[in-house]
Amino acid sequence: MSQPYGAPSAIGAATVLLWTAARWPRSRTRLAPPLALAAALSLATTAFTTPPTAPDASWARLGEAAVLLVLLVITVRWAPSRHAAAAALPTGAAVAAWPLPLLPDPSLLSLAGAAAFWSLPVLGAAVVGGYPRLMEHRRHRLVVENRRSQQLELARDLHDFVAHDVSGIVAQAQAARFVAASDPGQALPALERIEAAGLSALKSMDRMVKTLHAADGGEAGAEAGSGRIDALPGIDALPALVERFSSTTPARSARLRVAPGAADGLSHAAGSTAYRVVVEALTNVRRHAAGASRIDIVLTPARTRGGDPALRVDVADNGGAPAGRTPLRRAGDGHGGRGLAGLRERVHAAGGTLSHGHRPRGGWRLVALLPTAPAPADAPARTERFS
Numbered sequence: 001m002s003q004p005y006g007a008p009s010a011i012g013a014a015t016v017l018l019w020t021a022a023r024w025p026r027s028r029t030r031l032a033p034p035l036a037l038a039a040a041l042s043l044a045t046t047a048f049t050t051p052p053t054a055p056d057a058s059w060a061r062l063g064e065a066a067v068l069l070v071l072l073v074i075t076v077r078w079a080p081s082r083h084a085a086a087a088a089l090p091t092g093a094a095v096a097a098w099p100l101p102l103l104p105d106p107s108l109l110s111l112a113g114a115a116a117f118w119s120l121p122v123l124g125a126a127v128v129g130g131y132p133r134l135m136e137h138r139r140h141r142l143v144v145e146n147r148r149s150q151q152l153e154l155a156r157d158l159h160d161f162v163a164h165d166v167s168g169i170v171a172q173a174q175a176a177r178f179v180a181a182s183d184p185g186q187a188l189p190a191l192e193r194i195e196a197a198g199l200s201a202l203k204s205m206d207r208m209v210k211t212l213h214a215a216d217g218g219e220a221g222a223e224a225g226s227g228r229i230d231a232l233p234g235i236d237a238l239p240a241l242v243e244r245f246s247s248t249t250p251a252r253s254a255r256l257r258v259a260p261g262a263a264d265g266l267s268h269a270a271g272s273t274a275y276r277v278v279v280e281a282l283t284n285v286r287r288h289a290a291g292a293s294r295i296d297i298v299l300t301p302a303r304t305r306g307g308d309p310a311l312r313v314d315v316a317d318n319g320g321a322p323a324g325r326t327p328l329r330r331a332g333d334g335h336g337g338r339g340l341a342g343l344r345e346r347v348h349a350a351g352g353t354l355s356h357g358h359r360p361r362g363g364w365r366l367v368a369l370l371p372t373a374p375a376p377a378d379a380p381a382r383t384e385r386f387s
Contacts, residue, residue: 005052006098009045010064013038017067020074028074032083035071035091042068042094051101058102065095065118069125076129092122156342157208165201167286169194171248193247200244207232234271235263235299238278242297245282252293254282259300262311265372273350274299274313277368280343281315289364292317302369309372310352316365340366 016034020027042064052058072091075084096118103110176190233241235258242256263271278297285292295317302312340356347354352370359365 005058006042006045006049006061006064009038009042010060010067012041013064013067013071016071020071028078029080031071031075032079032087035068035075036087038071039068039087039090039094042098043090046094046097046101049101058099061098065098065121068095069121072122072125073129076126077133088126092119092126095119095122152342152345154208156346157204162201162204162208163283165197165204167283168197168244168248169201171286172197193244197244197248232268232272233275234268235266235274236271237275238297238299241275241278241282245286245295248286252285252295254295254297256297257299259298261301262299264301265309266311267373270311270350270352270370270372273346273352273370274311274368276343276346277313277354277366278315280340281366284340284364284366285317289317289319291319292363294318304369304371311370311372313368313370314365315367316359316363318363 016031016038019034020031023030045061068091072088072095075087075091079087096115099114099118100106100111103114172190172194176187176194179190180187238256238258242254246252246254266274281297282295285295295315298312298314300312300314302310304310340354344354347368347370350370352368355365355367357365
C-alpha cells in the first residue's frame, strides 16, 4: 500500500504539534522555529513531489494545512513579535500553496483564485492569535501609563508639600546655628519651629502614603490608620502657610491679601491648586532669592479669556540676590528644576494658565489664573513668560 500524498510533511507538522502539547506552556514562546521548519517542508513537498491522480489521496495534506493553522494561531499569540512574523510568512505560503498541484486546470487565474481562497484561513488564524495579543498589549500599556501617572502625582506632591517643609527646616536650622553662637536662648524658638515644620512634613507624607494605599488596596488601604485621607489644603490654609514662612526668617516679610469675592464659587480642586501655586512660589523664594525681603501674595477675582469667573493668584518678590550679585536662576528659567513644570501641568489640568518670569525692577513674579468651576478635560495648555 502506497503512503498518502505528502505524508512526510504531514508527519512533520503533526510532530511539531505533539511537541508543542508535550512541552506546554514553555513551548508556546519557542514555537516559531519549528513551525517555520514544518512550513518549509510543506512548501518543498508542494514544489517537488508529484501529486496523485485520485482526488481522495490528498487527505494527509489537508490535515497538514489544518495543523499548520493551529500552530500559526499559537505562534502569533505567544511567540516574540519578530519570530512570529518570520514564521507566519512561510506558514501562510505553505497553506495557500498546498492545493495548487491538485488543480485540474493549472491556469494563472485558477492558481490565483485557489491561493486567494486558502489565504483566508491564514488571515483568520492571524486574527484569532493576534487579537488577544493586541488586547493584552493595550492592557499592559494602560497599566504602565496609570503607574507613570501615579508616580508623577507622587513626585508633584513630594515637591509641593514635603520639599517646602524640608526647605523650611533647613533654613531654620541654619538660622538657629548662627543665633545659638551669640544668644543661645533664641535657638529654642527656632527648634520649636523646626519641630512644627517636621510634623507638617510627616503629615504630608502620611497623606501620600494613605493615597497610595487607597490606589492599591481600595477602601481597606484608605481606611488604615486614622481611617480617612486628609483633604488637600485650600486657600483657607494660606494664612497659616504665610505665617510659617515669615517666621522662618524675620528678614523676609510675606504678606497675603485676599480680595472680597475671590473665593466665591471656588471649587475644591481650584482652591487646592491655588494653594500649590503659593507653596511653589514661596519655596522658590526660599531656595533662589536669598536677598528677597518682601513677598506679596494677592488673590483677586478675575475672568478668563472666555469670560468665565476665575481666581487670579499673584505672587511677587522684590529681588533674587544682594545688590551687585547675579540673581540665582529660578526653577522655571529653562535651566533645570521640575517644580514649575509640575505646577504648570496641574494648573493646566484645572483649566488655568500660568505666567512667570523676572520683574523689570528685580525679583520674580508668578501668576496663575484658575477657573472657579471645574475645567473641561480638553482645555488647552497655555504658559506665558514675562518679558
